Amino acid sequence: MRPAFPVGPATWPKGVERKPKPPTTGVHYDTAWSRRYPARLARALIVDDVLRPVIHLLGSPDVTGLDRVADLEAPAIFVCNHHSHMDTGLLLTSLPERFRHRAVVAAAADYFFTSKTRGAISALTIGAIPIERHRVNRRSSDLAADLLGQGWSLVVFPEGGRSPDGWAQEFRGGAAYLAVRTGRPVVPVYVEGTRRVLKKGDRFPTPVGRPFARGSGVQVTFGRPLWPDPGEDSRRFAVRLEAAVAEVGDERRTDWWAARRRAAASTTPSLAGPGTAPWRRSWALEEGSRNDRAPTWP
């Protein structure tokens, strides 16, 4: 039984309209607290001491191309293809330290911030910020741009969600828009193999590779940073970004020289895969996977 007023709240009089509460979920979730020092310290511990071992246990990642960002000054925008929830943790734990501990992840407001609890967990563990993915939202873009201006690097999955079939979806223009707006570089990143660990729809992960044996599981490849050309609009830059991720992926599947020659001849295989029947798309996906050669754990 509810305690009587004034110990408990007063009964709302009938006929009096209730004042609407400001929304606190979705894009309106305020993540500022997660960028203060106590939360950052907690996140650093989570990422370095929990997430990293888990990722290495599940995927034994092989990270290449870090030399391409060796001289890059933070902040930067990292754009990556997206197969799995594992991608975020994998990418965060693969980032060089100067980026890793001052990075936020653009996360779907309608998935990660549907409740305050879910939002708090996302913001604390991976530094998620809510992004409206189905339409342009000034609040989301202003927040991301402000954070870049304050020195925070940004991890973006421009497909807007995980791949349903292993091939990439069309890149959206948010990352390119932010790069044009802030002048910060964009690093294309290609992730492969995470779908085998935890694909869309899976409830539990399946480890691949030999635990902690580098190179036997999932792969992360960093590409060369890109800047918008003078006068280049975000739409064109987004196309270039998608091509850059595709080139890094081609490099991963074949070798750097073959990928460079294909890129020069504009014959880099598309991330989106062949526009044919679903079974043929699936067939083509398996054909190009280097992971098939890696033994499965245990």
Place this chain on the structure above:
Amino acid sequence: MTGTRPGFVLEVDRSTPPVLFHAGEGFHLERLPAGSRVIYPPEPLAPLDDPDSAIRHALLNPVGDSEPLSALLRPGMRLTIAFDNQAVPLPPMRRPDNRQRVIEAVLDLAAEVGVDDVVLIAAHGLHRRMTENELRHVVGDRVYDAFAPQGLLTQHDAEDHDNLVLVGTTAEGEEVEVNTRAATSDLLVYVNVNLVAMDGGHKSTMTGITSYRSLRSHHNVHTLQHSRSLMDPGRSALHHSCWRMGRLFAAEGPRVFQIETTVNTDTFPKPFNLLQKREWEWTPRDRVSFMAASKSLERAPFSVAHKIFHGIKSPQKMTSVQAGEVEAVHALTTEHVHRQHLVAVSGQTDIVTMGLPFVGPYNVNSVMNPLLVMCLGLGYFFNLYRGKPLVRPGGVLILSHPTPWKFHPVHHPSYIDFFEQVLPETTDPVEIEKKFEEDFATDPWYIHLYRTSYAYHGVHAFYMWYWGAHALQYLNGNVIIVGGDARAVRRMGFKPASTLRDALEMAEDVVGRDPSITHFHCPPIMLADVT
């Protein structure tokens, strides 16, 4: 790094702190007598802000009589890219190495044009073959994975006579015998890292992709005794010979597009960076680090200290890149090297002291054996001058190095025999050359090891001795090694001393009482401009 301070000469007085001496896999402080001089190197120059853009700019805007690289490339051509081996820079630089950046940029252009026939050659001359890890470090994983599995990343083999071609002979009788792939290419791109003024120019190709038949034209005692110094190409007989041969190669061989890069002298990463600071600028943390490190290293087994030091990857950064015609490129490169290395020094001294570090060009990932100590001290450090040597004629050179009687049996097999069989008989380079060189150079076992294992060529041990020939002649053999293995030091004809104080007293027997003393505070590398 703005406001880089130049090198300078410090006059030691009673308030001067003890001075750092390198000594192999260790270091120590020594108090020098008042009135001595210490030569400090310039601070590291600011690196290029965007080396990748600078490289592309250099490729598209070459110097000298050369078209841009993009205009020299065409579909269907044979393109060969030769590059310096692991001997430079020292210690090996952090990834990405300059060569990786340059090779990737060259290949990017080649891909844009549609060049298919591309081969890379590690231009190591008579040096040992590079291991996979070393190749990966130099060219990067991307290039390695793309070319090595197809057999398109090769290592020069100076004993593969089926793949060597005689391009011609100079008026002085120097034979130019070169790697066939390089000689028969439409374009040879040479990618170098110019650590010191000795490197680069025609010397790159004329040592890196030639054979013993060519190398003996300039790697001989007469030439090296007339190279004064090796680091001053204008006064180096070795370079004159390389230039004659290189010009012949340019005229008779393929088109050569030279790409040279320079690095700054940011030599040691933390916590070893105190080794490149001036002693009075050591912070409390530096002093604690020094005490802890020097005492630990004294007590640590050799293998532990060796592993620690040879794990160092230097934070050196690119300071310039230039591309185009060999001589025009090298003239610019030399300017950049001098800008980093030159220190003006007035007058010679009776005694010069030098602390030799743990690594030289020939013991990367290996052991610095006594011959390499000699080569580093008398061949390289002594020659780090322009004008005239730091030490006066008939003066004494004091080196600090443990000089262990240790050899790497895989890398330096002929060195062992040279040390055991040749030096007990004579230390005179002229006699050694006349009596022993041919046998070692043509020994089938050494050739087999050079070609199939990771061994330096049989004749390479001789070149180490010849490298010090000018210093041996100039100093009349007055060399003292402090802290070295006495047997090994005596075997080379030098005098061992337990301490610097002992060495200075021994030197007084040669140069007289109250000698003038100069300490060469190197590394970081510098070049004394002695007037």
